[in-house]
Amino acid sequence: MRNLVIAIDGPSGAGKGTVARTLAERLGYRHVDTGAMYRAVAWKAAHDGVPLDDNEAVAGVATRAHLDQHGGRVTIDGHDVTRAIRTPEIDKAAAAVAKLPRVRTVLVDRQRALGAGGAVVMEGRDIGTVVFPDADVKIYLDASAEERARRRAADQAHTGGQQASVAHVQNDLVARDTTDSTRAVAPLALAPDAVYVDTTAMPIEAVVNRALMLVHEKLASERQG
Numbered sequence: 100m101r102n103l104v105i106a107i108d109g110p111s112g113a114g115k116g117t118v119a120r121t122l123a124e125r126l127g128y129r130h131v132d133t134g135a136m137y138r139a140v141a142w143k144a145a146h147d148g149v150p151l152d153d154n155e156a157v158a159g160v161a162t163r164a165h166l167d168q169h170g171g172r173v174t175i176d177g178h179d180v181t182r183a184i185r186t187p188e189i190d191k192a193a194a195a196v197a198k199l200p201r202v203r204t205v206l207v208d209r210q211r212a213l214g215a216g217g218a219v220v221m222e223g224r225d226i227g228t229v230v231f232p233d234a235d236v237k238i239y240l241d242a243s244a245e246e247r248a249r250r251r252a253a254d255q256a257h258t259g260g261q262q263a264s265v266a267h268v269q270n271d272l273v274a275r276d277t278t279d280s281t282r283a284v285a286p287l288a289l290a291p292d293a294v295y296v297d298t299t300a301m302p303i304e305a306v307v308n309r310a311l312m313l314v315h316e317k318l319a320s321e322r323q324g
């Protein structure tokens with residue numbers, strides 16, 4: 100069986116994380132959460148007092164940083180930031196550094212290196228459009244803003260254990276969607292050859308099954324071809 104590159108894109112709260120992780124587990128592939136890379140770099144820049152709008156300085160942080168993702172843990176330069184990067188402050192900081200072109204160049208290079216051998220499920224905003232335009236399977240997950248906000252508000256890991264109102268979460272999320280989809284470099288966009296899945300009314304298991312079906316179809320078409 101050839102080792103595929105599977106790209107999963109879409110806005111926050113669409114189900115990318117759970118789907119990508121489960122898919123990787125079922126296929127024995129590596130799961131790479133590229134959003135966590137932007138978050139970790141934002142965390143490190145803030146930690147080191149680097150201005151979050153300084154393209155060169157934040158790109159320097161991204162270049163020098165030792166980033167690692169394994170077993171669901173995220174570390175940067177030896178700091179375990181798994182929980183620290185899932186806060187409303189880092190939501191904003193990550194969206195800010197993700198706008199910087201030099202930072203994107205550095206992280207896109209790292210993402211290509213991580214996926215170079217295949218056998219990877221990579222999730223983000225620009226995986227099927229920029230990082231791996233030739234990915235074997237491209238899936239774009241979406242859901243209504245209300246449903247995405249409801250999922251985020253219910254996610255304790257993301258609200259730091261605090262109760263967050265859905266309306267409040269939805270405001271922040273829509274603001275970030277706008278930043279992510281209107282930025283000049285690699286905005287969130289649907290690749291023409293991606294399979295669009297609206298997950299609003301789908302249980303997560305159904306989304307995972309749909310994704311697995313697409314992977315098996317791809318492998319079957321290669322065996323025939």
Ligand code: DC
Nearest residue numbers: 111133134137193194197223224225
């Ligand atoms: O998926 P996430 O919410 O953890 O992503 C954090 C931020 O990084 C978000 O503002 C979108 C941005 N991002 C990006 O620009 N490109 C990616 N490939 C992944 C995330």
